[in-house]
Amino acid sequence: NCHPFVRELWGRYWVFAHNGDLKDYAPRLHSHFRPVGDTDSEQAFCWLMQELAKAHASVPPVAELTRTLRELVPRVAAHGTFNFLLSNGEALWAHASTKLCYIVRQHPFASARLADEDLSVNFAEHTTPDDRVAVVATTPLTRDERWTHFEPGELKVFVDGTPLAV
Helix, strand or coil, rough: CCCCCEEEEEEEEEEEEEEEEECCCCCCCCCCCCCCCHHHHHHHHHHHHHHHHCCCCCCHHHHHHHHHHHHHHHHHHCCCCCCCEECCCCCCEEEEECCCCCEEEEECCEEEEEEECCCCCHHHHCCCCCCCEEEECCCCCEECCCCCCCCCCCEEECCCEEEECC
C-alpha cells in the first residue's frame, strides 16, 4: 500500500503515484496486472496498465500513449480526485483532477527560496549546462519562481524535462 507502485509492461518498468481519493472504484481487472495491496491508487494503476496492454501490442510512441491515456483517465477520474504521476523511464505523464503545478529548470540555473522554509537552493551548484528537469507538485515548492498550474482534468507529458504539446 505504499507509493510509488511499479509494474512491468513491454519490457519496461512503469511507476505510478496518486494523490487523491476514488470513491466506489472497483475496476474489472482480468489480466496479470493485479494489486498487491488494497488501495484505490494501486487498483487505478493496474487498470491503466491492463488497458494500455490491451490497446497496444508493443510499446507505442509517447504521443500515441498520451492519446490513449487521454481516453482512459476520465474513466477513473469520474470516481473522484485523480491527481497522478506515471512514468516508463522515457516520459512522465501528470494528470490533475484538482490541482497540480510544474516548473522546468534549465541552464542558466538560479537560486530559489523554498516556500515552507527559510532556505535557498542554488541549482547552479548541483547541475550542468546540459541538465533540464521538470518538477511536478501539488503546490509550488518555491516562492520566487514561476510555476505553471494545470487546469482541472489536464494531462501533460514531459520528455527529458520538457512538456510536450501532444
